[in-house]
Amino acid sequence: MDPVSRSFVKRRSWAIGACFVLLLLFVSEESPGAPITFNTALPVAEDEFIFREQFVFDRSGDDPSGANRDREVFSALSVLGYGVTSDFALFGVLPYVDKSLEVTSMGERQSRDTNGLGDVTLFGRYTVFIDNIPGRTFRIAPFAGVELPTGEDDATDRFGRLPASIQAGSGSVDPFAGVVATYQALDFQLDTSVSYKANTRANNFEFGDVAQFDASIQYRLWPSALESGVPGFLYGVLEGNLIHQNKNQSNGNKDPNSGGTTLFFAPGLQYVTKRWIAEGGVQIPVVQDLNGTALEEDYIVRFGFRFNF
Amino acid sequence: MKLSLAKSTFIAKILGVVFLALFFGAVVVSAQEVKLVYKIHVDGLSCPFCTYGIEKRFSKVKGMEGMDIELKTGAIVITMAAGTTLDEMTARKTVEAAGFTLRDFKQVQEGAKEKSGE
Numbered sequence: 009m010d011p012v013s014r015s016f017v018k019r020r021s022w023a024i025g026a027c028f029v030l031l032l033l034f035v036s037e038e039s040p041g042a043p044i045t046f047n048t049a050l051p052v053a054e055d056e057f058i059f060r061e062q063f064v065f066d067r068s069g070d071d072p073s074g075a076n077r078d079r080e081v082f083s084a085l086s087v088l089g090y091g092v093t094s095d096f097a098l099f100g101v102l103p104y105v106d107k108s109l110e111v112t113s114m115g116e117r118q119s120r121d122t123n124g125l126g127d128v129t130l131f132g133r134y135t136v137f138i139d140n141i142p143g144r145t146f147r148i149a150p151f152a153g154v155e156l157p158t159g160e161d162d163a164t165d166r167f168g169r170l171p172a173s174i175q176a177g178s179g180s181v182d183p184f185a186g187v188v189a190t191y192q193a194l195d196f197q198l199d200t201s202v203s204y205k206a207n208t209r210a211n212n213f214e215f216g217d218v219a220q221f222d223a224s225i226q227y228r229l230w231p232s233a234l235e236s237g238v239p240g241f242l243y244g245v246l247e248g249n250l251i252h253q254n255k256n257q258s259n260g261n262k263d264p265n266s267g268g269t270t271l272f273f274a275p276g277l278q279y280v281t282k283r284w285i286a287e288g289g290v291q292i293p294v295v296q297d298l299n300g301t302a303l304e305e306d307y308i309v310r311f312g313f314r315f316n317f
Numbered sequence: 318m319k320l321s322l323a324k325s326t327f328i329a330k331i332l333g334v335v336f337l338a339l340f341f342g343a344v345v346v347s348a349q350e351v352k353l354v355y356k357i358h359v360d361g362l363s364c365p366f367c368t369y370g371i372e373k374r375f376s377k378v379k380g381m382e383g384m385d386i387e388l389k390t391g392a393i394v395i396t397m398a399a400g401t402t403l404d405e406m407t408a409r410k411t412v413e414a415a416g417f418t419l420r421d422f423k424q425v426q427e428g429a430k431e432k433s434g435e
Contacts, residue, residue, distance in 0.1 A: 042364075051416025053370025091370075094416040140361025140418040142391055192363045194389070234389040238365050282365045282372075316369045 042190070043199045043224035044276050044289045044310055045247050049135060049147035049190035052091035060087040062312035066305070073301035075111050079174075082106040083126075085312075094135075101129040105159070107174045120167065124176040126159040131184070144193045151203075152185040161211060172213045172256075179210030186220075194234065197226040197243075209257070216254030216267045223248045226278065238282045245276040245289060255299060265300025272308070284315040352382065355395045355403050358420040359412055362391050370415040378403065378411055391420070 042048040052058055066081040084104040091097050108121035131153020139146040159177020163170045172178070186203025201222040207215040230242040248271065255267040276289020288311035296304050362368065368386050371393065375381050380401025385394045397403055405422040412419040 042366075050364070050367060051370065053374055053415040056370050056373055091416075094414050135416075138361070138416075138418075142358070142360050142420065143363050143389075145361035145363055145417075194363050197364070236387060236389070238368050238386050238388045241365055280365050282369050285366060314366075316366065316373075 042197060043247055044245060044287050045249055045274050046201050046222040047188045048199050049149040049188045051094055052089050052097040054091050054094050056091045056316060058089040058314060058316050060314040062310055065309045067307055068303045068305050070304040070306060077303050078110045079303060080108050096134045098132050105176050109174050120165055120170060120174060122163045122170055122174055122176055124160055127155045127177045128158045129153060129155045146191045148189045150187040155182040157181060180208040182207045195228045199224040212259050214257040216256050218253045221250040240279060240281040243278040245278050247274040268298030268302055271295040284313060286313045350399055352399050353397045353402055354425050356425045357393050357408055357422045359391045359393060360418040360420045362417055374411045374415045378407060
């Protein structure tokens with residue numbers, strides 16, 4: 009990245025990438041719906057199930073601290089949704105994470121890693137407004153839930169206890185809430201969401217709260233004209249994720265080298281049939297306004313599938 | 318050989334009973350063989366993945382034998398099993414349970430009759 013491209017990026021002090029890891033988990037766990045990176049207000053029929061599996065690869069290697077940090081996180085997110093009624097749906101997310109961090113410290117290249125099941129997320133979504141017309145629908149649905157400390161949060165290696173940022177779990181109970189709106193027509197779809205997650209303390213450590221604004225547009229690339237029956241749709245997708253995280257706190261003290269604001273653009277493709285969906289996309293950070301010398305994102309790749317039953 | 322009047326009357330009665338039995342039996346069989354077909358229009362239906370929800374809800378309607386969804390127009394043709402019917406209230410509740418809105422409902426025709434003995 010040349011100096012001109014870097015000119016809009018502020019440099020602050022160092023963070024192990026805690027905020028990005030958590031942002032990744034938060035964003036990916038909020039995405040069982042039609043957009044690839046976040047939720048939707050489209051209905052889950054009464055007594056219908058939707059299963060989703062999404063694989064996420066997060067690469068961060070642009071390190072302004074000079075420690076030559078290189079972080080890779082692989083996640084497999086299993087999501088199950090259930091329509092209690094046509095207005096109220098419940099979702100559960102079970103992540104598997106594999107995290108690795110390499111850093112040069114005192115001339116020595118250190119490698120730290122962990123893997124295992126992460127923190128389970130449970131949330132409900134209730135549709136409060138519906139406007140159905142021929143070939144179109146507009147819906148608004150608030151949602152709320154909690155991330156539970158089911159993942160291991162005290163893993164150790166030869167260097168001692170792993171930093172909170174690369175533990176599989178947070179150890180804390182973290183509630184969140186938001187609202188999503190969806191406008192869908194036969195040839196395109198718009199989704200937008202705002203949400204807030206309050207991270208709480210565990211092991212004398214507290215990740216910063218996360219506020220997030222997401223938007224998505226999907227346009228039907230194929231077929232250009234609808235045939236009879238229920239044909240499959242190929243969508244071109246463009247999403248945006250604006251994520252702000254407050255500074256972390258350790259032993260009651262704010263870490264000046266954590267938190268910040270990131271804007272992702274995420275192009276993708278999605279093929280939709282009556283019974284299943286296949287999709288993939290890549291989140292590219294176009295703006296990173298971070299505190300300290302926080303490790304910058306390179307990209308996040310997502311691909312997966314969903315099916316109903 | 319000439320039959321007595323009593324015997325002739327008896328035979329005629331037997332034939333009459335047999336004829337009536339065959340006639341009403343045919344009517345009953347005919348009624349049971351008819352499959353009613355309905356056509357509804359659903360508002361809010363605009364993606365393939367969402368159509369499964371409607372299909373699953375209607376599969377729970379007693380007598381529902383088959384359905385064809387036309388995503389482009391939101392039209393759904395529902396075929397009921399012989400001897401069963403679908404009322405508009407049931408159709409409306411079923412569509413709403415899938416998360417959509419029933420726009421209209423009508424019976425379009427009687428379906429093809431099954432061949433007896435098959």
